[in-house]
Amino acid sequence: xxxxxxxxxxxxxxxxxxxxxxxxxxxxxxxxxxxxxxxxxxxxxxxxxxxxxxxxxxxxxxxxxxxxxxxxxxxxxxxxxxxxxxxxxxxxxxxxxxxxxxxxxxxxxxxxxxxxxxxxxxxxxxxxxxxxxxxxxxxxxxxxxxxxxxxxxxxxxxxxxxxxxxxxxxxxxxxxxxxxxxxxxxxxxxxxxxxxxxxxxxxxxxxxxxxxxxxxxxxxxxxxxxxxxxxxxxxxxxxxxxxxxxxxxxxxxxxxxxxxxxxxxxxxxxxxxxxxxxxxxxxxxxxxxxxxxxxxxxxxxxxxxxxxxxxxxxxxxxxxxxxxxxxxxxxxxxxxxxxxxxxxxxxxxxxxxxxxxxxxxxxxxxxxxxxxxxxxxxxxxxxxxxxxxxxxxxxxxxxxxxxxxxxxxxxxxxxxxxxxxxxxxxxxxxxxxxxxxxxxxxxxxxxxxxxxxxxxxxxxxxxxxxxxxxxxxxxxxxxxxxxxxxxxxxxxxxxxxxxxxxxxxxxxxxxxxxxxxxxxxxxxxxxxxxxxxxxxxxxxxxxxxxxxxxxxxxxxxxxxxxxxxxxxxxxxxxxxxxxxxxxxxxxxxxxxxxxxxxxxxxxxxxxxxxxxxxxxxxxxxxxxxxxxxxxxxxxxxxxxxxxxxxxxxxxxxxxxxxxxxxxxxxxxxxxxxxxxxxxxxxxxxxxxxxxxxxxxxxxxxxxxxxxxxxxxxxxxxxxxxxxxxxxxxxxxxxxxxxxxxxxxxxxxxxxxxxxxxxxxxxxxxxxxxxxxxxxxxxxxxxxxxxxxxxxxxxxxxxxxxxxxxxxxxxxxx
Numbered sequence: 001x002x003x004x005x006x007x008x009x010x011x012x013x014x015x016x017x018x019x020x021x022x023x024x025x026x027x028x029x030x031x032x033x034x035x036x037x038x039x040x041x042x043x044x045x046x047x048x049x050x051x052x053x054x055x056x057x058x059x060x061x062x063x064x065x066x067x068x069x070x071x072x073x074x075x076x077x078x079x080x081x082x083x084x085x086x087x088x089x090x091x092x093x094x095x096x097x098x099x100x101x102x103x104x105x106x107x108x109x110x111x112x113x114x115x116x117x118x119x120x121x122x123x124x125x126x127x128x129x130x131x132x133x134x135x136x137x138x139x140x141x142x143x144x145x146x147x148x149x150x151x152x153x154x155x156x157x158x159x160x161x162x163x164x165x166x167x168x169x170x171x172x173x174x175x176x177x178x179x180x181x182x183x184x185x186x187x188x189x190x191x192x193x194x195x196x197x198x199x200x201x202x203x204x205x206x207x208x209x210x211x212x213x214x215x216x217x218x219x220x221x222x223x224x225x226x227x228x229x230x231x232x233x234x235x236x237x238x239x240x241x242x243x244x245x246x247x248x249x250x251x252x253x254x255x256x257x258x259x260x261x262x263x264x265x266x267x268x269x270x271x272x273x274x275x276x277x278x279x280x281x282x283x284x285x286x287x288x289x290x291x292x293x294x295x296x297x298x299x300x301x302x303x304x305x306x307x308x309x310x311x312x313x314x315x316x317x318x319x320x321x322x323x324x325x326x327x328x329x330x331x332x333x334x335x336x337x338x339x340x341x342x343x344x345x346x347x348x349x350x351x352x353x354x355x356x357x358x359x360x361x362x363x364x365x366x367x368x369x370x371x372x373x374x375x376x377x378x379x380x381x382x383x384x385x386x387x388x389x390x391x392x393x394x395x396x397x398x399x400x401x402x403x404x405x406x407x408x409x410x411x412x413x414x415x416x417x418x419x420x421x422x423x424x425x426x427x428x429x430x431x432x433x434x435x436x437x438x439x440x441x442x443x444x445x446x447x448x449x450x451x452x453x454x455x456x457x458x459x460x461x462x463x464x465x466x467x468x469x470x471x472x473x474x475x476x477x478x479x480x481x482x483x484x485x486x487x488x489x490x491x492x493x494x495x496x497x498x499x500x501x502x503x504x505x506x507x508x509x510x511x512x513x514x515x516x517x518x519x520x521x522x523x524x525x526x527x528x529x530x531x532x533x534x535x536x537x538x539x540x541x542x543x544x545x546x547x548x549x550x551x552x553x554x555x556x557x558x559x560x561x562x563x564x565x566x567x568x569x570x571x572x573x574x575x576x577x578x579x580x581x582x583x584x585x586x587x588x589x590x591x592x593x594x595x596x597x598x599x600x601x602x603x604x605x606x607x608x609x610x611x612x613x614x615x616x617x618x619x620x621x622x623x624x625x626x627x628x629x630x631x632x633x634x635x636x637x638x639x640x641x642x643x644x645x646x647x648x649x650x651x652x653x654x655x656x657x658x659x660x661x662x663x664x665x666x667x668x669x670x671x672x673x674x675x676x677x678x679x680x681x682x683x684x685x686x687x688x689x690x691x692x693x694x695x696x697x698x699x700x701x702x703x704x705x706x707x708x709x710x711x712x713x714x715x716x717x718x719x720x721x722x723x724x725x726x727x728x729x730x731x732x733x734x735x736x737x738x739x740x741x742x743x744x745x746x747x748x749x750x751x752x753x754x755x756x757x758x759x760x761x762x763x764x765x766x767x768x769x770x771x772x773x774x775x776x777x778x779x780x781x782x783x784x785x786x787x788x789x790x791x792x793x794x795x796x797x798x799x800x801x802x803x804x805x806x807x808x809x810x811x812x813x
Contacts, residue, residue: 004073010040014306018185025382027051027297030413035400064095073094084145085360108132112170115302162392181388186378194315215287219251227293234347270453294341313372359367418452419444421499436468447482465522491578499574534735537766541742575746586655587642588663594721596712604656605647622664624694662727740766
């Protein structure tokens with residue numbers, strides 16, 4: 001989704017701490033974001049690792065489709081309703097509409113982070129009513145575009161599809177009926193976390209060993225000048241009381257503010273000016289106390305100072321007024337609240353109390369950091385914002401909204417198979433018998449905790465018999481894409497490494513690759529625990545594949561058959577094993593209705609390969625009724641359905657299938673029990689359960705098929721509830737469950753252009769009984785096509801500069 005954030009100032013403003021976090025998080029999850037500023041776009045240098053696009057107002061008005069997909073914004077999030085933001089937003093909506101024609105107008109969200117009415121009154125010294133009554137020329141002389149317009153602000157807010165607000169009480173400024181959402185900012189907990197003070201930083205700043213330190217990271221404005229003066233006076237008062245204290249300040253100061261302070265007040269302040277945000281955590285760590293001055297009222301009740309979440313997260317004791325965020329904190333547990341007066345003496349008293357009680361300071365810091373993690377989790381707060389966007393879009397369009405990523409967004413944000421580096425060493429006798437296998441697997445598991453390398457061991461352990469096996473696996477975490485299975489877990493890594501190594505060994509020994517494989521197959525069981533294979537059919541898959549591709553007549557050594565100038569013929573074969581296919585239990589349920597139809601209930605989920613169709617077919621055949629008389633529930637809610645373990649690892653045919661098979665068997669037994677007296681009463685036949693069967697929806701005598709009755713006739717004797725069959729399957733232990741396949745390819749390689757043409761391809765899979773041959777055939781074809789595509793036409797490219805996947809359009813070749 002294209003989202004445009006509109007800020008009232010450049011990238012050094014406090015609000016960019018919040019906007020930048022949300023925009024970066026949205027971009028990281030596959031959305032496209034632009035942050036628009038009125039001027040000084042070059043201040044973007046103060047934002048660490050921006051993922052969003054930065055743009056000036058005039059730049060976006062000239063190119064409203066600056067987003068990567070060439071379209072305008074779908075959502076505009078105006079950060080405050082101040083006049084410069086309002087003017088640009090209205091102009092951008094017009095420009096976007098002119099560019100896109102009949103496309104929907106971007107949806108407008110407005111963020112509130114201050115009592116804008118108070119700011120107007122404070123700046124001008126006039127009441128809101130007086131300002132609204134003033135003429136246009138008078139207002140132009142009093143105001144500038146960095147403030148809200150006293151009249152147009154209300155019109156602008158009424159245009160909003162939704163309003164976000166940084167503190168609860170600001171919701172009162174949203175027009176009646178406009179949806180609102182409490183949007184707390186996020187904190188970078190990698191940077192802002194409890195940490196010890198760095199003596200080198202203290203020495204660099206010239207702080208004396210006996211000096212107490214208060215750190216304040218923020219600029220002064222016309223609105224907060226009175227409380228900033230109180231903080232300066234409190235520090236001077238502490239020093240007058242004989243408590244050496246230094247205030248370390250960052251941020252901008254107005255000349256008027258500094259001019260109004262006496263020199264004996266300013267001498268206790270170390271004013272660093274504007275510093276890069278990356279330095280702030282180390283400065284905050286120096287603090288003995290962090291102070292947010294102020295008092296309840298029209299200003300502080302309706303704001304959340306941008307520094308306050310960072311103060312709490314750094315794990316130092318915090319002093320603050322009983323306003324805004326204090327409503328969620330507890331005095332003496334999470335922070336120390338100032339009296340309502342918030343006077344310099346109140347601030348000094350609170351600091352002295354904390355200087356004298358380090359244990360209290362430690363407790364407050366620990367609780368403050370825990371509070372910050374609960375409330376200022378950037379990822380969680382961004383998800384809440386995205387849900388709000390979706391809900392409003394659904395409300396405005398009158399239709400459900402499904403957030404669908406583009407192919408590029410999907411590719412960037414989804415999991416991809418881990419990268420593997422296999423080093424395989426084989427020891428063989430002169431006649432091709434493997435005596436030793438050593439495999440070392442290194443896997444790039446990406447940016448999350450995962451295990452992949454050891455997943456390849458199954459193939460190395462079980463496909464070929466070797467007296468000596470050594471396996472090593474290392475998973476490496478990297479700042480790249482998320483990793484996950486792709487039609488399999490890590491078993492293909494073993495196939496690639498092992499089969500290439502065996503081909504090289506066969507070439508060196510002058511042996512046929514098919515012959516060397518047949519000599520070495522492990523047909524008995526797991527070499528480490530001795531558990532036999534459930535279906536050792538690998539040799540058959542190899543011989544059938546070789547026969548189908550005419551291996552005996554077509555095979556030749558690599559690089560020895562040139563079919564045209566520069567074009568060489570090649571033929572190769574590879575075997576594969578994996579531990580999929582079952583081994584766990586499952587349950588199921590069937591309901592036989594009074595009309596003889598059957599409802600199947602199963603927790604098996606459909607993931608595209610026909611799991612629930614297979615389950616239905618198994619239940620119908622086991623029951624003995626036509627498939628047309630059976631249905632499976634169209635929904636899956638595992639709170640209400642049976643347990644089939646999970647739809648992964650090719651388990652469902654065994655787990656869910658076995659569960660419904662046993663349920664059908666249970667229903668059959670109940671039907672036979674009810675049918676026996678009916679045969680005696682209606683047909684004067686004495687029969688036993690062993691003499692009965694069900695086929696095509698009829699219960700009949702095996703030795704006398706003409707003696708029959710419908711399933712419906714039998715079930716009706718059970719009353720309105722019908723017959724319910726329950727089944728539970730427990731897998732037979734003691735086996736190494738393995739699946740096997742062999743595939744062969746015949747290709748032509750152009751050694752000049754590097755192009756590869758697949759001439760023929762054969763795949764043979766040991767599947768046991770094919771329950772759904774059409775579906776099975778589709779699965780094998782799909783796997784072959786995906787494999788060829790991955791090998792010949794796809795490549796994951798990572799950006800070494802930014803340590804991530806390259807931008808859309810540069811991912812695949």
